[in-house]
Amino acid sequence: xxxxxxxxxxxxxxEAETVTLSCTYDTSESDYYLFWYKxxxxxxxxxxIRQEAYKxxxxxxxxxxVNFQKAAKSFSLKISDSQLGDAAMYFCALxxxxxxxxxxxxxxxxxxx
Amino acid sequence: xxxxxxxxxxxFRKEGQNVTLSCEQNLNHDAMxxxxxxxxxxxxLIYYSQIVNDFQKGDIxxxxxxxxxxxxxxxxxxxxxQKNPTAFYLCASSIFPTGGLTEAFFGQGTRLTVV
Numbered sequence: 001x002x003x004x005x006x007x008x009x010x011x012x013x014x015e016a017e018t019v020t021l022s023c024t025y026d027t028s029e030s031d032y033y034l035f036w037y038k039x040x041x042x043x044x045x046x047x048x049i050r051q052e053a054y055k056x057x058x059x060x061x062x063x064x065x066v067n068f069q070k071a072a073k074s075f076s077l078k079i080s081d082s083q084l085g086d087a088a089m090y091f092c093a094l095x096x097x098x099x100x101x102x103x104x105x106x107x108x109x110x111x112x113x
Numbered sequence: 114x115x116x117x118x119x120x121x122x123x124x125f126r127k128e129g130q131n132v133t134l135s136c137e138q139n140l141n142h143d144a145m146x147x148x149x150x151x152x153x154x155x156x157x158l159i160y161y162s163q164i165v166n167d168f169q170k171g172d173i174x175x176x177x178x179x180x181x182x183x184x185x186x187x188x189x190x191x192x193x194x195q196k197n198p199t200a201f202y203l204c205a206s207s208i209f210p211t212g213g214l215t216e217a218f219f220g221q222g223t224r225l226t227v228v
Contacts, residue, residue, distance in 0.1 A: 009153070035216055045203065045219035091155060099144055099207050100171065101217055103155035 002027045002096050006104035013082045014112050020067075021077045021107045023092030029053075033095055034068070036077045039106075040088040048090070051075065079109075087111045115140045119204050119220035125228050126191070126198065134189045134223045136204035143208065145187035146217065149173060150201040159202075162187055191225065199227050 003026045013019035025034070036048040051059045051068045058066050063083075067076045079086055092104040117138045126132045138145065144163050148156040158171030162181040176195025181187055187206075191198045201224050205217040 004155075006155075043201065043222050045205075047216045050216060099217070100146060100158050100161050101156070101205075103148075103157075105155045106153075 002094055002102045004092050004094050004102050004104040006092055006107050008107045010108045012110040012112060015084060016081055018078060018080045019082055021090050023075045023104055025073050025075060025094050027094060034075045035093040037091045037093055038088045082111050084111050117204060117206055117218055117220035119223050121223060124223055124225045126225060127228060129193045131190055131192050134202055136187045136220060137185055138206045139185060140206055140218060142206035144206060146205045147189045148203045150203060156203060198225055200225060
């Protein structure tokens with residue numbers, strides 16, 4: 001069975017600074033994808049970034065980047081130049097059979113002005 | 114605009130009643146999913162469907178039922194057998210049933226409360 005673990009229930013960051021959210025996972029697959037989703041107070045789930053496991057290069061989307069360590073099964077999200085609009089719950093997710101997603105418990109990010 | 118529509122946004126259920134949550138998508142996606150979210154927790158899979166007229170149980174299917182008569186629609190019924198139905202319910206869809214090649218797109222959710 002797949003598992004996804006986010007060990008930081010809450011994090012905070014000052015506006016314009018950088019924060020890193022942690023995620024570890026377990027899967028028996030050798031080729032897979034990993035996702036970070038953002039859930040703002042509206043509760044709409046929004047895809048932030050995805051990583052393909054067979055790619056060595058870490059994915060980057062504007063201010064968002066990942067540190068993917070396949071051997072360690074670690075997939076952290078770095079948010080640079082944090083903005084007030086980044087405040088949200090962040091979920092790490094791993095697809096499995098039928099593309100069903102296994103989610104971590106989430107990290108609530110607060111951005112302080 | 115393409116997307117996933119869930120209705121209603123808020124739903125109240127009396128003890129012993131069945132209620133049905135609607136999920137419609139116009140993205141021409143093959144796969145659809147229902148997740149449950151409880152406060153402070155991640156999303157847990159209730160049911161999923163990869164193709165019309167077929168669906169599979171997820172991790173917490175007890176007390177729920179679904180149907181997939183049309184590609185666009187995947188309604189979820191919360192039955193009286195579900196002892197703790199108060200939660201936030203999210204519907205999602207994805208273009209490929211396997212491989213995780215694309216992300217899941219989510220609806221805006223339905224908040225169900227037992228009164």
